[in-house]
Amino acid sequence: MPADFVFSRKPITIEGGEDVFLYDDAGTEYLDMGASYACVPAGHGHPDIVDAAQSQLADLTFVQGSYPTSARDELYEKLSSVAPPGLDNVWLCNSGTEANEAALKFARSATDGTTFVATKRGFHGRTMGALSTTWKPKYRKPFEPLLDDVTFVDFGDSGAIREAVDDETAAVILEPVQGEGGVNPSTTEFLQAAREATDDHGAALVFDEVQTGLGRTGTFWACEAAGVTPDLVTTAKGLANGLPMGATLCADWVAEDAGPHGSTFSGGPAVSAAAAATLDTVVGEDLPGNAADVGDYLVDRLSDLPVRDVRGEGLLVGIEVGRGANRVLRDLAMKHQILALPAGRTVVRLLPPLTMTREHADEVVAALDATLEVTEA
Numbered sequence: 001m002p003a004d005f006v007f008s009r010k011p012i013t014i015e016g017g018e019d020v021f022l023y024d025d026a027g028t029e030y031l032d033m034g035a036s037y038a039c040v041p042a043g044h045g046h047p048d049i050v051d052a053a054q055s056q057l058a059d060l061t062f063v064q065g066s067y068p069t070s071a072r073d074e075l076y077e078k079l080s081s082v083a084p085p086g087l088d089n090v091w092l093c094n095s096g097t098e099a100n101e102a103a104l105k106f107a108r109s110a111t112d113g114t115t116f117v118a119t120k121r122g123f124h125g126r127t128m129g130a131l132s133t134t135w136k137p138k139y140r141k142p143f144e145p146l147l148d149d150v151t152f153v154d155f156g157d158s159g160a161i162r163e164a165v166d167d168e169t170a171a172v173i174l175e176p177v178q179g180e181g182g183v184n185p186s187t188t189e190f191l192q193a194a195r196e197a198t199d200d201h202g203a204a205l206v207f208d209e210v211q212t213g214l215g216r217t218g219t220f221w222a223c224e225a226a227g228v229t230p231d232l233v234t235t236a237k238g239l240a241n242g243l244p245m246g247a248t249l250c251a252d253w254v255a256e257d258a259g260p261h262g263s264t265f266s267g268g269p270a271v272s273a274a275a276a277a278t279l280d281t282v283v284g285e286d287l288p289g290n291a292a293d294v295g296d297y298l299v300d301r302l303s304d305l306p307v308r309d310v311r312g313e314g315l316l317v318g319i320e321v322g323r324g325a326n327r328v329l330r331d332l333a334m335k336h337q338i339l340a341l342p343a344g345r346t347v348v349r350l351l352p353p354l355t356m357t358r359e360h361a362d363e364v365v366a367a368l369d370a371t372l373e374v375t376e377a
């Protein structure tokens, strides 16, 4: 039995992918504007990444983390070189929630604090620790009790974050642009307030860049644009262009007292080779630059449509359609062969491969225009 009790099954069976396109079992081509959840920044089946993974798979698929091996060491080096300033200590895992789980544990171990501050509408994953810092009641309720020492503040409320952080705080965790919560960019002032509050009380500042990192928002990390450097950054989703990998990047003071954390699959060679090739591609093809250019163009053109709001940064875009997003998404998929995502009830979210062009953007805008006209309530 498929996991119907967990996933809603779409009426399209996907069998192939190339660059920004997915193909169903009848060979129909779909423009992938987010159906892959930001997991393929370099596009489906990027030849350099496939080659790197395939040849490492044949040479050595796996050896555990205590044995140095060149594929993993190369990835450590590459991740350190793209990390925000000072965050060149790398912990590797297999998903976003694990990267955040590690960040929360490291923060407790390295600080004198035990409590956490997170943001309303924030999303950090579904394991117990990360879920405890995830806001949405729907995701939390059935699994309570969770960690009970998490305070949620309004995203963007600088006064509230200053007030919430005290000497008991181990970490503040937040997304520089909230993804699942509706595509909400933060102000620079809010990130600065979080930085100052954590500095003042010896707490760690964690930026969850699982959705925003790797060039998606137009810079390699979203926090770069704001000029605020946290103590930990987490990444996953697109890190190995579709293979499972996450990472927690930390400052020296955190790494020196991170505690006995571990994971069997941490930095397996085959996945590490894919991730190293992904980083090379993101940098070598200037995908952050393309995300900035095409993202600006897309937002500009979307703003002419009859929608309530268009927001986001780079190629993380939310369109407030002012009606049920699911109906709009279904029409986009079935009538226009464009796959996108919701972010809450009324927001259509675009999270495409960062290789998309202005021509693809034009297609999306035309399809959305036609769809909104037809579904006019």
Ligand SMILES: *Cc1c(COP(=O)(O)O)cnc(C)c1O
Pocket: 094, 095, 096, 097, 098, 100, 123, 124, 125, 126, 175, 179, 180, 208, 209, 210, 211, 212, 236, 237
């Ligand atoms: C998707 C996501 C996660 C969880 O990642 P998984 O790989 O699904 O565990 C955590 N944080 C953010 C911001 C995300 O978008």
